[in-house]
Amino acid sequence: MYLPPSITYNSPLPLVSLLPSILRYRHFHTAKSLLSSFISVDKSSSLHHLLLHPQKINNPVTCLHISKPLLDVSIGAYVACGRPHQAAQIFNRMKRLGLVKQ
Numbered sequence: 001m002y003l004p005p006s007i008t009y010n011s012p013l014p015l016v017s018l019l020p021s022i023l024r025y026r027h028f029h030t031a032k033s034l035l036s037s038f039i040s041v042d043k044s045s046s047l048h049h050l051l052l053h054p055q056k057i058n059n060p061v062t063c064l065h066i067s068k069p070l071l072d073v074s075i076g077a078y079v080a081c082g083r084p085h086q087a088a089q090i091f092n093r094m095k096r097l098g099l100v101k102q
Contacts, residue, residue, distance in 0.1 A: 012038060012047035016070070023069045031070075035077035048078070048086050052093055068099045 015038055022031045038047055051074055054066045071094050078087035094100045 012042070012050050015047070016050060016066075019070055019073075020065075020067060023067065023073065028069075028073055031073045032077045032080070035074055036080050039077055039081045039083065045086065047074075048089070051090055068094070071099065 015034060019031050019034065022034070035047075042048070051066060051071065071090055075087045075090050078084065078090065091100070095102075
């Protein structure tokens with residue numbers, strides 16, 4: 001899936017704000033495709049940092065909620081992009097938050 005340059009090169013915030021509506025309708029493949037497109041060009045790992053530390057974003061007005069479905073799809077996208085270590089970090093964060101049943 002194609003991402004416009006404004007989403008691809010600036011910040012993961014527009015993408016992350018778009019994904020909840022996609023996931024609400026269970027379009028997991030579309031969400032994973034969008035995430036994979038962003039991850040493949042995200043050299044600074046800004047999306048990964050945002051998923052691990054959503055409260056530390058620079059815009060205090062933005063109310064960002066990182067949901068379990070978003071984290072689940074993100075794990076798959078990171079693995080698909082050849083970054084399993086980052087996927088494992090997200091999974092460990094989910095375990096700490098109690099989002100993974102043991």
